[in-house]
Amino acid sequence: MTRQELINQIKEKRSFLCVGLDTDITKIPEHLQEEEDPIFAFNKAIIEATEDLCVAYKPNIAFYESYGVRGWHALQKTWQILPKHCFSIADAKRGDIGNTSKMYAQAFFDRTVSGMSFDSITIAPYMGKDSVTPFLDFEGKWAIVLALTSNEGSKDFQNFTNHEGKQLFEEVIDKVNQWGDTENLMYVVGATRGEAFLEIRKHAPDHFLLVPGVGAQGGSLQEVCKYGMNKDCGLLVNSTRGIIYASSGKDFAERAREEAILLRNEMERELIHHGII
């Protein structure tokens, strides 16, 4: 999916919601456990219940990988039913030396080899340029590079500061910016502190940002938009647990839809407020 197509989807659906498919077999409703492939059955129901409300889906690869071959099978089947009008993100946080990153790129981008072709993949930048650029060699695909994450440990290294007061996450954005452009690069920026987006936008004013850490909790979405939204929206805000685990009963898909509607409505207000729609 191109940048323009993504922007069009956002305007059309009046939403910049990304639904995280972190499907944990121990958390999905009991009645699905009897299905041949409970993970896939769960994902299918969630996708059918939310696809008109979100612009992206983000399976977290760890949740599939943890079940070995069977998990990869569920992932592949899930990829097959992701709607073409939604941007697909393999949340894999991969990164290795050049020839190995090329293999990872093949795993998530080249369906003729791996059976899957996501629009994008999340990347850990620690190993530098040759670990990132192989993902950018795929026409029409995106690398979403970790910049400032939302977890407790993010401050351990991402805030490491040089003698000029520049922090590692800023250095990451500045350097990675040179390897691609706003048509094939995004950054992961956590929503824990809305004001952090001011800093991020100094380094990446035009890039799309993938924002985890916004849940059912409303307030922070407003903060994220206040400081992080740009003229093209420039945000994909992810919600996982608040949506997919809204209920553990037979009504899980309906409840997921209800939660997605609440978030979508809030996003619509922000898009209007910022003059995007």
Added chain:
Amino acid sequence: MTRQELINQIKEKRSFLCVGLDTDITKIPEHLQEEEDPIFAFNKAIIEATEDLCVAYKPNIAFYESYGVRGWHALQKTWQILPKHCFSIADAKRGDIGNTSKMYAQAFFDRTVSGMSFDSITIAPYMGKDSVTPFLDFEGKWAIVLALTSNEGSKDFQNFTNHEGKQLFEEVIDKVNQWGDTENLMYVVGATRGEAFLEIRKHAPDHFLLVPGVGAQGGSLQEVCKYGMNKDCGLLVNSTRGIIYASSGKDFAERAREEAILLRNEMERELIHHGII
């Protein structure tokens, strides 16, 4: 495998060789392409030809993942035939927020869920403490954290330096040291400059180091040992292409064995020279 068991293996085999199983279907001998599972057939032959010469095997997960479900199946079968007297390393370079890293740990450590249980996994440290510690919660398992890698891009961020002149890779070692100990933590340190080990050993004098970047080229092994070896050896030196792709003919396994013998002999000399055996 415990640290003491690993040291015993090194002394017994007079070797600290790790054989990388970066098995690329486009590079394995033509006559194997007719096998039902060429990747597995290749690995089996390489393992049988080298298991008395090396103390560790390191499948690079990207090479399996790139073939999707079929690749994971080959990986799982390969794990099953890894000899118990060899330390097994899932070279996966994973790392995510706490609950997700736990899933990755399950994928590579918990055979009851994923079908595999490696001794160790390589970890990218960018996301900090909660991305690393879930791997340390598994009794008897190891996290091998990227510190200073051997690729061209390693200098992009790993040498990022704070106002005291401390580089990111040093900060990584100092911080990660606090989360585990020499019984469950190792570091990846590339062999490109032997003298870099002087710096590394200031921060991690006792830890084992996993060293990629030593190939058929002899000189650098001596340098790595000169600056990096400690009283317990403290090194696992990896060779991949120089061994597994020594020949692309029917003699690939014999030739792999010959190359492994050359490296093992050189390692034996170093172990004697440093008074370890």
